[in-house]
Amino acid sequence: MKKHIILGIKYMSHDTSAALMIDGKLIAACEQERYTFDKHSKRFPIDAIQDCLRIGGVTIDDVDEIAFGGDPKVSLTRTYLETALQDYRRVGMLIQEFEKFSRMYHLEETLREETGYCGLVKYYDHHLAHLASSYYPSGFQRAILLSLDGIGDFKSMKLGIGDHGAITVTRDHYEYPHSIGLAYSAITCYLGWKNVHHEGIIMALACYGDPYATVPGQNKSYYSYFEDIIQYDGQYGTTINQDWMCYYYMRDKWVSDRFIEVFGPHRKEGMAVEQHHKNMAAALQKRLEDVVIGILRQARKEYDIPFLCLSGGVALNCSMNGKIERSGIFDEIFVQPASGDAGLAIGACYLAQREHDSTFLPQKNHNYYLGTPFTSEEIEAALQASGLAYSKPKDLYRETAQRLKDGKVVAWYQGRAEFGPRALGNRSILARPYPAEMKDHINAHVKFREYFRPLAPAVMKEHLHEYFDIRQESPHMLIACQVQPEKKQEIIATVHIDDSCRAQSVGPENNERFYQLLCAFKELTGCPVLLNTSFNVKGQPIINTPEQAIECYRTKQLDVLVLGDFLLEKTV
Structure with missing residues (x-):
């Protein structure tokens, strides 16, 4: 057939x-x-x-x-x-x-x-x-479905129900320019970063701010203003007040003259990040969370379905996802890894x-290692062409774990590339999750990015709840959760300023090699957690080919490169 x-x-x-x-x-x-x-x-x-x-x-x-x-x-x-x-x-x-x-x-x-x-x-x-991208791989036969982004086919949001393979759209009135996603992008640009590229920076910055602080020169809090900018009727209705925005007709400016009168001029790239900017990010993030949780609470009440599937660019906001998970509105949520x-x-x-095929049904699929595979022969050919010295250790996991224990920063390149923006252990930069200075070193000298951006912990899945306060598995690093207080110092380099972590739970069924490395690190240190960030530097995509991996290792402050079965190490 x-x-x-x-x-x-x-x-x-x-x-x-x-x-x-x-x-x-x-x-x-x-x-x-x-x-x-x-x-x-x-x-x-x-x-x-x-x-x-x-x-x-x-x-x-x-x-x-x-x-x-x-x-x-x-x-x-x-x-x-x-x-x-x-x-x-x-x-x-x-x-x-x-x-x-x-x-x-x-x-x-x-x-x-x-x-x-x-x-x-x-x-x-x-x-x-x-x-569809979030419903069918979720494994939930019945689920509430939410797509939320900037704009797509004139819409910014869709709410629906998945029922034994059939998708029914229930709310479809969120039309441009009324877009929570574009409002978030507008503030991203106002604060000196780039839309589409840097919304995650604003999410990280928000944890340093106070949404209820008073705006300088005004008599209202940042959050009060954002309640007027992003309006919500308490059920399903959201409106972006265009008196504050101008992205509808002027993308190079994004916010209106009224916005600038209240909040001051745009922050330019390279300028200092002040408390004012942090407070604004905090108010924006809280308003996003409050509105989305309000909509989802209403949907759960109306449809009485205990499972949620999230997608769209806004679903990459792991702080929002964490608030949804902790709210208890749903028994379990699934976030599309390539949202x-x-x-x-x-x-x-x-x-x-x-x-x-009208009989096609959702099936649980947490395998998002869907990209390019390279054979051991192809990898070794790239190594030979590079002229760099390399070895093929008999016990790759223990040799790598020892270097991680010693404080080395390891680029880890294995198997097929991940699909989506998160490195899940095949195209990763790894380090021990302590001391706190490890995060600062990687942000400043390896990734070349802002000091306030957090780095994620990858944990053996059987130890997930021992280290993190989360009710469900988290294999895709898309749900922020709180670190267990007694474990904070042990993994301090992966803990954000608000004690949140973007944890990734790793098991042998979804990434055997990465899991074995975590096991080896635990055997040497007693800690089942590694710091995991994507194998790239700021502004560049995640590494794809062995040649790209070698070039990044050669030119950046990476101590070790593990490329398939092969290991390269810089000598002082």
């Missing part, structure tokens, strides 16, 4: 990607940025497509259908043309974003020219694809499969 092969694609804006599904099983998923090394790439994902096909052992001619996450017709007509006709201020935006407009218009032509594909092409609603727009390629595959 012929296999049914679906190629999912995300194109048209940032985070382009591809995914391959064969007979309902997700075989591969790759992000274009890993090949062209431009973070959040907008390029047509030809390299990602070719790698997915190679991993699956198929050709483009074998593909039965191509499924796009996102509908270019909706984006063209509603987001651009209709809004420009309704508001002359949008005309400048239309001209400014002509390149994106052109990509949408020529989408299918580009696809066929780049790939030679002649078969069936389908387009799925942006937020429906997000909902950003790259995950739309997966969501489109799931929707196409369900359309092809």
Whole structure:
């Protein structure tokens, strides 16, 4: 019987990607940025497509259908043309974003020219694809589904129900420019960082601020102002007060003159981060959490379903996810590991499969090591070409664990690359989780990023609850939780200023090699936790190939590189 092969694609804006599904099983998923090394790439994902096909052992001619996450017709007509006709201020935006407009218009032509594909092409609603991306791999037969991001097909949020494989959208009125995600991006830009790239920085900064502090020169708190900026009716309704924002027609400015009158001028890149900026980030983060939890509390009350699936770029906000988990509204939540727009390629595959096979049901799938594999022979060839000395230890885990115990910073490159923005133990930079100075060293001298950004703990899953206050497993590093007070000093380099941690639970069933390394470290130190951050530096995508790994190791302050079965170590 012929296999049914679906190629999912995300194109048209940032985070382009591809995914391959064969007979309902997700075989591969790759992000274009890993090949062209431009973070959040907008390029047509030809390299990602070719790698997915190679991993699956198929050709483009074998593909039965191509499924796009996102509908270019909706984006063209509603987001651009209709809004420009309704508001002359949008005309400048239309001209400014002509390149994106052109990509949408020529989408299918580009696809066929780049790939030679002649078969069936389908387009799925942006937020429906997000909902599908989190529902089908969750394993929940019935769940409340929420997609939340900046904008996609003119919408910023969708709420739905997954019921034994069928998705029903229940709330669909969250239209542009009323977007919590874009409001978050606007403040990100106001505070001196870049939208799409740096919202996570604001989340980290928020923990240093006080949302209830009084705004300098005003008689109201930061949070009081943000209640007016992001308005919420206590049920499902949210509105962004456009008196405070101008991203609707002026993306280079983002916030209105009124906003600047109250809060002062934009912070420029490189300027000192002051308490004022921290308080604003704190108020923004708290307002996001309060509104989303309010919506979810209402949904749980209305639908009486104890499981939640989260997706969309805002679902990468692990502080928000942690507040949802701790609220007790749901028995368990599942957050799509590639919640950003790259995950739309997966969501489109799931929707196409369900359309092809109406009996297709959710199945628990926590394996997001879906990227490029390299053989031991390919890795050794890259090592030989580099001219660097290397060894092949008999006990790789113990040798690596010993170096970690000694305080070395280890780049750890194994197996297939992770899909999504979190390094989950295959493309990771690792260190012992103590002392506190370890975090400062990695932020300043290895990753070259802000001092206030936390680094995550990876823990043997059987020790998760011993070290962290969390009710469920956390294999994808997307739910912030509190460290157990008696364990704080033992893993202090992974604990944020508010005692939160973005814990990753690791078991042999989802990452055997990383789990064995954690076991070896525990044998030597008694501690089942390692500091884990992505194998990259600020502004660059996560490392993909052995050659990239070697170059990063050679040029950055990494003490050790473990590349498959091989070990490289710098001598003083």
